[in-house]
Amino acid sequence: MQLSVAQGAGAVRVSPILQVRGLTKRFGPLEVLKGIDFAVAPQELVFVIGPSGSGKSTLLRCCNRLEDADSGSILLDGVELMDPKCDLNAMRRRIGMVFQSFNLYPHLTVLGNVTLAMRKVLGKSRREADEIGLAALDRVGLADKAAAYPAALSGGQQQRVAIARALCLNPKVMLFDEPTSALDPELVGSVLAVMRDLREAGMTMVVVSHEMRFAREAADRIVFMEAGCIVEEGPPEQIFSAPANARTRAFVAEIAR
Amino acid sequence: MELLRQQFFNIDVMVQAWPLILRGLGMTALLCLAVIPLGLLGGLAVAVASLSRSRLLRWTAKGFIDLFRALPPLVVLILLYSGLPFAGLRLTPFAAVCLAFLLNSSCFYGEIYRAGIESVGRGQWEAARSTGLSAAQTFTSVILPQAVRNVVPDLVSNTVEVVKLTSIASVVSFTEMLYAADMARSVTFNTSPIVLAAAIYLVILWPAVRLMSRFEHRVAA
Numbered sequence: 120m121q122l123s124v125a126q127g128a129g130a131v132r133v134s135p136i137l138q139v140r141g142l143t144k145r146f147g148p149l150e151v152l153k154g155i156d157f158a159v160a161p162q163e164l165v166f167v168i169g170p171s172g173s174g175k176s177t178l179l180r181c182c183n184r185l186e187d188a189d190s191g192s193i194l195l196d197g198v199e200l201m202d203p204k205c206d207l208n209a210m211r212r213r214i215g216m217v218f219q220s221f222n223l224y225p226h227l228t229v230l231g232n233v234t235l236a237m238r239k240v241l242g243k244s245r246r247e248a249d250e251i252g253l254a255a256l257d258r259v260g261l262a263d264k265a266a267a268y269p270a271a272l273s274g275g276q277q278q279r280v281a282i283a284r285a286l287c288l289n290p291k292v293m294l295f296d297e298p299t300s301a302l303d304p305e306l307v308g309s310v311l312a313v314m315r316d317l318r319e320a321g322m323t324m325v326v327v328s329h330e331m332r333f334a335r336e337a338a339d340r341i342v343f344m345e346a347g348c349i350v351e352e353g354p355p356e357q358i359f360s361a362p363a364n365a366r367t368r369a370f371v372a373e374i375a376r
Numbered sequence: 377m378e379l380l381r382q383q384f385f386n387i388d389v390m391v392q393a394w395p396l397i398l399r400g401l402g403m404t405a406l407l408c409l410a411v412i413p414l415g416l417l418g419g420l421a422v423a424v425a426s427l428s429r430s431r432l433l434r435w436t437a438k439g440f441i442d443l444f445r446a447l448p449p450l451v452v453l454i455l456l457y458s459g460l461p462f463a464g465l466r467l468t469p470f471a472a473v474c475l476a477f478l479l480n481s482s483c484f485y486g487e488i489y490r491a492g493i494e495s496v497g498r499g500q501w502e503a504a505r506s507t508g509l510s511a512a513q514t515f516t517s518v519i520l521p522q523a524v525r526n527v528v529p530d531l532v533s534n535t536v537e538v539v540k541l542t543s544i545a546s547v548v549s550f551t552e553m554l555y556a557a558d559m560a561r562s563v564t565f566n567t568s569p570i571v572l573a574a575a576i577y578l579v580i581l582w583p584a585v586r587l588m589s590r591f592e593h594r595v596a597a
Binding site: 183185208209211212214215216218220222223224225226235236239240281284285288 | 497499500502503504505506507508509510513517518521522525
């Protein structure tokens with residue numbers, strides 16, 4: 120199925136790897152997502168920005184069903200995640216997720232953290248899992264920390280381990296939920312560098328973040344959300360320099376200060 | 377003074393009672409080996425049920441916990457041992473004690489586990505599930521190891537209570553250490569065997585109690 124996906128300035132015809140349609144979600148009386156339509160093309164880096172409470176994180180968390188949307192459709196590589204018969208555990212392996220608070224397992228070593236899912240879910244032997252795990256740690260520059268426990272690492276190192284943990288499963292898409300918000304400023308760079316490498320390697324990424332400089336230089340497309348709706352989307356130059364929507368303009372002006 | 381020594385610290389009587397008490401100690405150890413694992417496993421089941429998504433399971437667990445935390449274990453034991461035969465079920469003293477302890481200590485261990493499980497942040501659960509681990513895999517590989525580690529002092533403390541409580545098995549004529557000591561007392565008309573049994577409890581449990589204090593200080597520090 121060929122779908123039209125807005126990518127860059129013009130509409131390019133490619134099959135999106137992730138396609139969200141009419142997604143709604145409410146927490147009690149609060150409508151957090153009001154019918155979101157959203158698609159990500161393979162190898163695209165999409166940045167989702169917006170004021171806090173706009174539903175960015177909820178949207179991201181609905182994409183691997185950590186949060187259950189109330190209605191709508193989520194297609195990953197053609198598979199409907201909202202289908203009750205969908206094998207969620209199998210699908211979640213293909214969607215890497217990186218959290219604001221890292222969420223490394225404190226009782227396991229760094230290598231134990233990155234290999235747990237490979238051993239439990241993919242049924243790989245310890246040796247094979249260790250090999251892949253070490254390669255992933257090498258990719259984020261932390262192979263020498265394999266035997267350390269998370270508590271002995273800096274925040275930036277922990278977040279890179281979390282990225283390696285997701286990478287090991289060879290995901291089709293990676294979701295980043297404010298990956299640098301919990302980091303001291305001097306540690307942000309190392310995490311962004313890894314994300315930049317991933318982008319270069321062709322990883323498809325959806326990033327919720329306030330790192331606007333990174334968004335401007337690395338993103339293919341910016342999605343601006345407010346109050347549960349996508350207000351505007353487009354390439355970084357458009358969103359940051361010439362936003363069409365007044366609310367986008369106000370938000371961009373606010374964060375530029 | 378001499379009378380006191382004769383009645384409570386009579387070495388001759390203690391020496392006489394020693395083989396009997398030693399056998400009783402063996403039975404107490406056997407009992408502990410049965411009821412501690414039973415309580416630990418039963419407690420885990422109770423904790424999982426009390427945190428279950430199913431309301432029925434949750435309420436059943438809550439009712440069970442309330443009931444057996446309120447009922448004195450001695451009452452439960454006598455009910456099981458002396459009451460069940462009227463319902464056509466005759467338990468051996470050992471089986472009755474095991475069952476009574478399972479019912480009683482599952483609740484206490486269960487509440488400890490529950491506190492431990494709740495102390496593990498939601499992010500741990502989400503991280504594991506997001507890598508494709510099933511709920512059961514997440515629980516056994518990620519949540520439970522951290523939960524147990526967080527409540528080791530409480531588990532140790534409860535286990536000390538369980539060991540002490542095994543002495544109630546004496547009321548159903550199970551020949552554990554207190555029963556053996558009391559038998560020796562009634563034969564010799566001398567309290568020294570009981571003093572000896574008390575000393576043995578002290579020697580066995582004192583290190584665990586010390587360990588608990590260490591834990592408590594570490595938490596305070």
